[in-house]
Amino acid sequence: MSLRNIGIVYRKELTEALRDRRTLITTFLVPLLMIPVLGAGFAGVMSAVIGSAKKEKARVAIVGGEDSPGVVAALKRNAKLNVLAATADWRNQVVGKEIRAAVEIPPHFELDLGQGKAPTVTINVYGGELKSEMAAANVDSVLKEYRDSVATGQLVANHLSAELLKPFSVKRLNIAPPEKTAGAFLGGIIAYMLILMCLQGAMNPAIDLTAGEKERGTMETILSSPVSRTHLVLGKFLLVVTASLVTAILLLFSVSVSSTVLQKSGALEQMADEGEPIPQLALKPAAIASVLIMTVPLSVLFSAGLFTIALFAKSHKEAQSYIAPLMFLVVIPAISAMLPGVDLTPKLAIVPLLNVSLLCKELVTGEYHWNYIAIIFASTCVYAAGALYLAVKMFQRESVLFRS
Amino acid sequence: MIEAVNLRKTFQDKKRGEVKAVDDVSFVCRPGEIYGLLGANGAGKTTTLRMLATILEPTEGTARLCGQDIVEHPERARQYCGFLSTATALYPRLTAYEMVEYFGRLNGLDSATLKKRIDEIFDRLDMNGFRDRRCDKLSTGMKQKTSIARTLVHDPPVMIFDEPTLGLDIMTARTIIEFIRECRDRGKTVIFSTHVMREVEKLCDVIGIIQNGKLLAEGTIEQLRQKHGLSDMEDIFVKIVTPHYKEAV
Numbered sequence: 001m002s003l004r005n006i007g008i009v010y011r012k013e014l015t016e017a018l019r020d021r022r023t024l025i026t027t028f029l030v031p032l033l034m035i036p037v038l039g040a041g042f043a044g045v046m047s048a049v050i051g052s053a054k055k056e057k058a059r060v061a062i063v064g065g066e067d068s069p070g071v072v073a074a075l076k077r078n079a080k081l082n083v084l085a086a087t088a089d090w091r092n093q094v095v096g097k098e099i100r101a102a103v104e105i106p107p108h109f110e111l112d113l114g115q116g117k118a119p120t121v122t123i124n125v126y127g128g129e130l131k132s133e134m135a136a137a138n139v140d141s142v143l144k145e146y147r148d149s150v151a152t153g154q155l156v157a158n159h160l161s162a163e164l165l166k167p168f169s170v171k172r173l174n175i176a177p178p179e180k181t182a183g184a185f186l187g188g189i190i191a192y193m194l195i196l197m198c199l200q201g202a203m204n205p206a207i208d209l210t211a212g213e214k215e216r217g218t219m220e221t222i223l224s225s226p227v228s229r230t231h232l233v234l235g236k237f238l239l240v241v242t243a244s245l246v247t248a249i250l251l252l253f254s255v256s257v258s259s260t261v262l263q264k265s266g267a268l269e270q271m272a273d274e275g276e277p278i279p280q281l282a283l284k285p286a287a288i289a290s291v292l293i294m295t296v297p298l299s300v301l302f303s304a305g306l307f308t309i310a311l312f313a314k315s316h317k318e319a320q321s322y323i324a325p326l327m328f329l330v331v332i333p334a335i336s337a338m339l340p341g342v343d344l345t346p347k348l349a350i351v352p353l354l355n356v357s358l359l360c361k362e363l364v365t366g367e368y369h370w371n372y373i374a375i376i377f378a379s380t381c382v383y384a385a386g387a388l389y390l391a392v393k394m395f396q397r398e399s400v401l402f403r404s
Numbered sequence: 405m406i407e408a409v410n411l412r413k414t415f416q417d418k419k420r421g422e423v424k425a426v427d428d429v430s431f432v433c434r435p436g437e438i439y440g441l442l443g444a445n446g447a448g449k450t451t452t453l454r455m456l457a458t459i460l461e462p463t464e465g466t467a468r469l470c471g472q473d474i475v476e477h478p479e480r481a482r483q484y485c486g487f488l489s490t491a492t493a494l495y496p497r498l499t500a501y502e503m504v505e506y507f508g509r510l511n512g513l514d515s516a517t518l519k520k521r522i523d524e525i526f527d528r529l530d531m532n533g534f535r536d537r538r539c540d541k542l543s544t545g546m547k548q549k550t551s552i553a554r555t556l557v558h559d560p561p562v563m564i565f566d567e568p569t570l571g572l573d574i575m576t577a578r579t580i581i582e583f584i585r586e587c588r589d590r591g592k593t594v595i596f597s598t599h600v601m602r603e604v605e606k607l608c609d610v611i612g613i614i615q616n617g618k619l620l621a622e623g624t625i626e627q628l629r630q631k632h633g634l635s636d637m638e639d640i641f642v643k644i645v646t647p648h649y650k651e652a653v
Contacts, residue, residue, distance in 0.1 A: 225511065
């Protein structure tokens with residue numbers, strides 16, 4: 001094994017890569033800009049939507065209720081509701097989002113209350129629509145309060161204690177450390193992005209150094225030089241790994257900078273419910289370092305895999321069409337890890353990609369299960385070594401190098 | 405010195421099954437001689453030369469370049485040869501200088517020797533005007549010169565040219581022809597393939613005629629003329645090849 005020759009090949013490929021605009025964009029620009037652009041866009045839109053929904057005085061129509069002034073007055077008193085008289089086409093108005101909800105109060109509602117008939121008030125909403133749901137929730141709480149006051153009145157009238165209504169109270173308190181509340185969500189996204197960037201960073205160099213070389217006719221030139229094919233493939237492969245790792249590192253850098261900025265911008269306070277702790281997005285250095293270490297075998301795996309696939313192609317375009325379906329194979333486990341409830345188990349710890357995504361999710365939340373870390377690091381190394389071995393073997397085959 | 409011993413190469417083709425691209429070819433080229441491999445398209449010229457340059461591995465048989473066996477020590481054998489064809493392109497994002505330097509390093513030259521050799525070659529081929537220009541910005545002629553410099557950088561005793569003038573204009577082709585002649589005059593062993601009769605007549609000391617992977621005839625131009633009773637090289641070629649010629653399916 002001559003490190004000198006591998007080094008010569010690597011240095012030359014590095015020189016060329018740094019002069020390739022496509023590689024520069026995918027390796028440097030994409031990971032640095034993706035998070036701030038996506039993150040700022042997402043956070044901006046979310047806080048705008050939630051903020052305006054919270055501030056909005058929702059237009060709510062009351063259908064019926066002419067003989068029940070008490071409940072209508074209670075609804076009108078609520079500061080967040082703009083109560084209107086219903087028109088004949090109130091259903092269309094809800095569907096057309098002209099009004100947020102319509103409250104149907106049955107005839108003789110207040111009259112029936114005293115007689116134990118338990119009439120039903122219907123809140124008509126646009127299901128799944130944020131502003132409509134929020135208005136309905138307000139209506140709901142007004143009605144419950146009204147129901148309580150009616151019940152209290154009846155208890156008092158019957159000379160009973162009003163406390164019968166509330167024999168005990170319930171209180172929910174979030175005691176999870178703030179960074180874990182956010183981490184569960186953020187960890188999934190970071191793992192997903194990281195896997196995507198690792199793959200994306202390796203993709204262009206892997207194609208350029210194999211199919212691209214065939215397409216440009218330099219494969220025969222380099223094969224006629226005394227460098228052995230193993231050295232040649234290792235030098236090239238190292239460059240692909242470098243590109244993949246640089247992309248991943250820049251992504252993590254960009255994530256930690258953007259999350260710190262986001263934390264300080266105050267957008268999170270707006271998103272959090274009143275009384276809830278504000279989620280802590282800023283990543284701890286230990287979390288970043290451990291995620292980075294997991295990235296190394298992942299990069300090797302992706303680089304070797306892409307390298308082998310692209311080697312079969314005769315041109316850049318052909319290679320891209322081979323690799324496109326691979327994206328799905330990678331994205332699916334990465335997305336599954338984001339789903340709530342999918343957690344690390346011994347079985348999942350040996351599923352390639354899914355294990356790394358799940359582990360990254362845990363690492364970001366500050367949990368270190370050393371036995372899982374060892375299994376996942378080792379199994380990813382095994383997969384990576386297998387992929388690399390395949391890449392080296394394929395590079396020795398004439399039928400692959402000179403496919404016609 | 406090149407000694408090809410019973411070289412054979414078979415490919416698996418989906419439609420045609422097993423294809424004998426080169427079938428039991430043996431020949432010897434000596435230093436200070438130009439050996440011309442003459443054949444129609446698909447005759448087996450390129451495959452033969454690629455095997456000599458160790459880009460392809462022979463199915464059977466072997467060859468020796470300056471005594472180095474191409475099957476047993478392909479990496480060592482490659483150090484003794486320079487390979488040039490129209491298919492051997494340059495790295496577009498490297499400069500002419502970097503391109504030649506890269507191949508010099510891969511041939512194990514140290515920095516001082518390498519620099520001296522490159523300066524010498526660039527002077528001789530008059531390449532200093534574009535030494536720091538990227539290869540994708542070079543004209544065809546400049547590219548050819550850079551390719552020549554690339555094959556010469558380690559001063560190999562054996563030169564292999566696979567249809568080096570294919571698709572080139574007259575002026576560029578002349579540079580290559582001149583270069584081949586110069587290689588011979590410097591005592592190198594030269595083998596080159598072509599299907600252009602004029603090049604053969606002008607350049608070759610020994611001619612081998614190949615068809616269907618078989619070496620059908622071999623000798624100096626004079627020997628071939630006498631043996632077949634014809635004076636024109638093209639007539640001789642047609643006479644030898646016709647009984648074996650099958651149009652490629």
